[in-house]
Amino acid sequence: MNNNIGLLPNYVDGLKFHCGMDVAMHHLGGKWKTVVLWYLIENKKRFNEIKKNIPNITEKMLTIQLKSLEKDGIIKKEVFNIKPPLKVEYSLTDFGKTLIPLLESLVDWGHFVVKEKSYVMHTKK
Amino acid sequence: MNNNIGLLPNYVDGLKFHCGMDVAMHHLGGKWKTVVLWYLIENKKRFNEIKKNIPNITEKMLTIQLKSLEKDGIIKKEVFNIKPPLKVEYSLTDFGKTLIPLLESLVDWGHFVVKEKSYVMHTKK
DNA sequence: CAGCATCCTTTATGATACTG
DNA sequence: CAGTATCATAAAGGATGCTG
Numbered sequence: 416m417n418n419n420i421g422l423l424p425n426y427v428d429g430l431k432f433h434c435g436m437d438v439a440m441h442h443l444g445g446k447w448k449t450v451v452l453w454y455l456i457e458n459k460k461r462f463n464e465i466k467k468n469i470p471n472i473t474e475k476m477l478t479i480q481l482k483s484l485e486k487d488g489i490i491k492k493e494v495f496n497i498k499p500p501l502k503v504e505y506s507l508t509d510f511g512k513t514l515i516p517l518l519e520s521l522v523d524w525g526h527f528v529v530k531e532k533s534y535v536m537h538t539k540k
Numbered sequence: 541m542n543n544n545i546g547l548l549p550n551y552v553d554g555l556k557f558h559c560g561m562d563v564a565m566h567h568l569g570g571k572w573k574t575v576v577l578w579y580l581i582e583n584k585k586r587f588n589e590i591k592k593n594i595p596n597i598t599e600k601m602l603t604i605q606l607k608s609l610e611k612d613g614i615i616k617k618e619v620f621n622i623k624p625p626l627k628v629e630y631s632l633t634d635f636g637k638t639l640i641p642l643l644e645s646l647v648d649w650g651h652f653v654v655k656e657k658s659y660v661m662h663t664k665k
Numbered sequence: 666c667a668g669c670a671t672c673c674t675t676t677a678t679g680a681t682a683c684t685g
Numbered sequence: 686c687a688g689t690a691t692c693a694t695a696a697a698g699g700a701t702g703c704t705g
Contacts (some may be wrong), residue, residue, distance in 0.1 A: 435650030
């Protein structure tokens, strides 16, 4: 099983990666990115719509994630007014849409774990 | 699309999760876990075998990841000698094996990104 | 509405030396 | 061989107030 990307480290956007997992986790890692993306699968959403969907996320964290995802080309941002109140919409790019099956697998596995762990907890205590 | 787990936050091992993604990323998040797991898919491995497979990981980081994965029931540890030199083997549990398709999807997507990004970089500069 | 700026705390990660 | 222990930095995350 050769997981290495070629013989030497691979560079993407000035960052060094040693395997495909490195690359994937660079784009998806952290507490919020996958959750934000999950809510953008359905349809484009405004800043506060995403925020309402995600309990506990702060504006700062949401801003950081959206910028990072935009920089990576996973989502795109559209601004509709110049003057406040602003209207901004975020949506997946075509590149971002290639993540949908992966995101679905992640959520499915998460739900599986909830059931699995609850089962263990109930039978052992 | 209802991603929330029931109406209230769900608790697993004393931690609070609001959606399946939360749960999944709790188990897989961070820089090393998915990489470590990737090398354990093939077969059980000893501490230093894993370390040799992963450039740059320190003993400390590997120790932390292995302990965390073991605590989560994703891998199991077998010790074969009491006296040094020790022989310890790590392998996926049955629960851990449920992650294999997900891990494969992650690596595949990572490799896809490498190609995609290189393409973009070459055509734009 | 959709953020930015600032200060702060907590985690994650890293380098190095040492041990049963 | 398979780790620990210690010291250090970096990155992530959070709270609050302010702004175009």
